Amino acid sequence: MDPMEEIRQTFFMECEELLEAMEAGLLAMSDGDDDKETVNAVFRAVHSIKGGAGAFGLEALVRFAHTFETTMDEVRSDRLTPSEEVMTVLLRSGDALSDLFIASRDGTEIEDGANAELLGELEALIGGSDASDQAEEDEPDDFVPMTISFDLDDDDDDDGDEVEEDSDDAYYITFKPHATLYQRGNEAVHLLRALSELGECEITCITSDLPELSELDVESAHLVWQAKLKSGVNERTVREVFEFVEEDCDLTISTSAPIKTKKEEEPDYDTEDVVCEEAVSPETETETETETETDPVAEAQAEPAVNAEDSVADAPCTDEKPETKPVESAATAPAAPAAPAATKKAKETGSKATVRVDLDRVDRLINLVGELVINQAMLSEGIVDSEMIQDSAVATGLEEFKQLTREIQESVMAIRAQPVKSLFQRMSRIVREASAATEKSVTLVTDGEATEVDKTVVERLADPLTHMIRNAVDHGLESTEDRAKTDKDPRGTVRLTAAHRSGRVIIEVADDGAGINRERVKQIAIDKGLIPEDLDLTNSEIDNLLFMPGFSTAKEVSDLSGRGVGMDVVKRSIQALGGKISISSNPGQGSVFSISLPLTLAVLDGMVVNVAEQTVVLPLTAIVETLKPGESDIHDVCGDAATILIRGTFVPVIDVGNRLGYREPLSSLEDSVILLVETEDGAKAALAVDAILDQRQVVIKGLENNYGHVPGIAAATILGDGRIALILDPDAIVDSMSKLNLSIDNQIQKAG
Amino acid sequence: MTLSILAVDDSRTMRDMIRLALTSEGFEVFLAEDGVDGLKMLDDLTPDVIITDINMPNLDGFGFIDGVRKDLNDRTTPILVLTTESAAELKQRARNSGASGWIVKPFEQTKLVAAIRRVAA
Known part of the structure; x- marks a missing residue:
């Protein structure tokens, strides 16, 4: 990649971090x-964004950042x-x-004019503070972004300065x-060398002032140089x-024009313009002042006036206060310059050592470790097969x-x-945005x-979470007036x-809103034809209707939460991450949406089981217990829907082999092993499998991309012997059962 | 002789730019993330020129220069201040701390190199 493009990418990455730091600080x-x-951290973040943006010519960003930075200053x-008012503007500026x-x-x-209003408010804040004179020094409109130009192949020191007085005259x-x-x-x-690089240069060192x-x-x-x-x-x-060094030396630069009339070899120095009275010897140390536009007083104070042509950006400090610096005698060594009281408390804190690594490399490593896990499993299997003694060195x-x-x-996962x-x-x-749009204070x-x-x-949680937060403000919380009518804090x-x-x-x-209005939720679902009118549902089932496709409780689609996606989309994106979402709600006290996610998307602890000659894996986290059922534990409820009595509760039994289409329903569960699983919403089910083979970590290989x-299937994995095994999604299996039951119920009810 | 440069800047973008600008000139470039980091690096590094940003966390540019000049008692290594602030006041403060010169961001490569050439062989 082009090095500048690479730096540009770095800048964008850094900007994201800076914006985060800024937001954290503002909050x-x-x-x-x-x-x-x-405050400093926020200032620095905005400042760095401005600096980088300037380098890449992102003018709109620079302009806004500049005003923002000035306000932060x-x-x-x-x-x-x-x-509070100022903070509101600052937070909005952060968003902008x-x-x-x-x-x-x-x-x-x-x-054009985007954020004009906000810029106005920021400027009002700047102007409104006592330091309105600040603007003189730091006029927002003055900041001209300048793009960087690199002459990477060109070693010439020619920076393109226009040569205005192109002449061979000597200085x-x-x-x-x-x-x-x-x-x-x-x-x-070094300075004299730099000078000599400008052209043909003769330099003389005058040592007359040198003491014994x-x-x-x-x-x-003690030395004076003439060039x-x-x-x-x-x-x-x-x-x-x-x-x-303008302030650290006596300097005169004169063009040859007035001198040319005099003798060439010995420049005649005008003795009237004495630069440093104490330190110079009259014969050699006086200097000619030919720059008519400069003030001789300033010159005498070793402060050559600034050439008006100097660019704004390069304006030396002499611009501001030329008279403040007293003449320093070269004969006395001045004390070390007074240093500002710098904050050194942070010195001990030390900086955290971090390395930035390309994500591809990390993922490659994770993949390799995955292979290693599989390989290790193969090795284990090989050793078992070779019937080696258990406590052998191998x-x-x-x-x-x-x-x-x-x-x-x-x-590796921690990376x-x-x-x-x-x-x-x-x-x-x-x-902030949602509360502004709904006029609720939150x-x-x-x-x-x-x-x-x-x-x-x-990364992938941002969208669903955004939607959930909007929902919470828009639908979850009551309006401020409604809250005031109850005992609640008007602020949600x-x-x-x-x-x-x-x-x-x-x-x-x-x-902490009103909670889910179950009557209304159910009515809406019925009105939309999502459920039959006479269906009896538990509270939890009603709450879960929110996740049904096509459900929206808002009377009208508000511009806030109703952006064409419903909770069903949220649920799907959570599921795509291997997560689950559930609701609990208390009337009058609010609702809780709970997302449960795996720590990693790359491996899981699994139980390897055998089902109808097939090897499948179940996530260990879902399994509550395993048992071998006695015949008396199994109860047929109606037809093929078997249940098992575990600790006094009837749990539906699912024949995994049949559910996955591997075989006909088992006539007897006698030879089966039962895995009691619990789903995210607390439902329990007993999965019947043939045998438990192993418990081990498996590497998740997605099916979606390849197949x-x-x-009912979450993903696949590669086993120690190289075969592919499917990883079951217990929730989906249990879910499909309850839907099946629901439809059975419907049929029964309809038939009845 | 290759000039070695220590550049202290909290912005990764700036560090990358400085590195690009200076390594392409044949300089040897060392980078530090803030004043504290910079001072630490100077424990076993003697660069020909130091370039430092002003606004930095932990220890800002003024504090850093102060640390070099006073704590490390190094009064000869040239220090160039690299900052977006072109304000005279800041330059004066940097000078008072013992800075040798300054470069205004965004910089041009040639200007940066010329500034370094003016303070080091």
Whole structure:
């Protein structure tokens, strides 16, 4: 890739992180965090975005970031108090900056005048603070983004400066460094070399001021350099050589024009323009001042006035306060420059060592580890087949190998794990927008942001979660007036939490609204023909109607939550991640939507079972217990629907072999093994299989990409002997059963 | 002799740009992420030139320069301040800390190289 394009990509990646940091900081600020570092972090983020955007010529981004940054600077320097109103504008600006960034990244057209209103509000904040004079120094419109140009193949130092005074005239330069020049790490020799590179140059060193060796103070400066430069460059270029040291030396640059009339070899220095009275010897150290436009007083103070042609960006500090610096005597070594009180508290904190790795490499590694797991399984199998003694060195070694493989796998998976923090942060914006659109005041409370999930899960969860949050604000919470009528806080709360629970990640979206109006939900489902009118449903079943395709409780499709997708789409996207979603609701107290997700999408702990001569795998997390049923435990309810009595409860039995179409229904469950599974919504089912073969970690190989979706099958895996085994989705199997039952019930009811 | 440069900037984009601009000139480039990182690197690194950003977390550019000049007692290594701030006040502050010069972002490669050439052999 073109190196600049690569950096551009880096910039976009970095921008995303900066925007996240910015948002986190702004949220902390609006929660009352008045730590200087928090404000600083936001400022820095905006500042860095502006800097990078400038380099790539993303003007709209630069312009907005600039005004935003200026406002943040006001806050940073305590000129603007981050009141609630100010924070609202800042948060909205953060959102706008994100949008601008996305538009810039994707190359989407940005309307002229987009954000004009917000820019106005920001400017009002800047103007409204006491430091309105700040604008003079930092006029927002002044910031001209300048794109970077790289002459990668060109070693020439020609930076394209127009040569205005193209002439062969010589410049006569007198350069007397002060001691401070050396103390700032500058070196007269380098400057003179840079000067000599501009053209034909004769340099003379005047040592008359050099004291006796015994009196020499090594830290002071005693030498004066005179140079005659014959070059076609303009004076600005000559002056630029000394740009950094203008305040640390006495410098005069004169064109030859007035001098030419005098003797060529010995430039005649005008003795009237004494630069540094104390330090110069009258014969050699005086200098000619021919620059008519400069102020001789300023010159005498070793502060050559700035050439008006200097670009704005390069304007040296002499612009501002030319008179403040006193003349320094070269004979006395000034004390080290006073340094600002820098914050060093952070010195101890140290920076965290991180490496950025291409995701492809990580995935390749994960794949390889997957192969390793399969390979290890094959080895184990081979050893069992070879009938080696159990405690042989090979068998023990293999056991250790197994352990190591597992550890490697876990470590590799951890590389892909990411905290859900970034995801949660995005949701606060969704709440802000949703609360504005519905005119409900809402607080978002988040918890467990540090919970880590696979990167893909974090990424693919954004859309469903956004929808759920919108739903919670739009449908879950009552209007502010309605809330006021009850005892509730008029301000609604949406709670977003993440936690690890038994090998899975649970993400919950809870609102403290009115809860699901089950009467209405059922009525809507009936009206839409989703369920028969006389169907008897439990509360949980009614709640789950929300997930049915074609269901929408909103009276009208609002522009907020009804964006053409319903909860069924949410459910499908969660399922696609190997997750489950469930609802619980309490009238008057609110609803909780709970998503349960696997930690990783790459491996799972599975139970390998045999069903009708086929090997299939069941996720271990779904299995509650396994048992060998006694004949008395099995009860036929009606026809082929067998149930089993486990700890006093009747649980429906599913013959997996039959359900998957491997064989006719078993006549007897006598030789079967029962796996009691529990689904996400708490339903239990007994899966009948022929035998349990093994319990091991299997590598998930998706079926969708290579084959297609098969109901009841989650994925496939490769076994130790190289055969492919299907991984069952217990929920889907149980689900299909209850649907079957539902339809049976319907038939019964209809028939009845 | 190859010039070695230590560039301190918290922005990865900027670090990449500096590296690209300087390595293509044949310089040897070392990168640090903030002032603290920069000072740590100077424990076993003696670059010919240091380039530093101003706005950085942990330890900003002023603090970093201060650390180099005072704590490490290094008054000779040239330090160029690389910053988007063209404001005179900031340059003055950087100078007071002991900075040798400055480069305004966004920079042009030639300007960056010329600035380095002006402070180092």
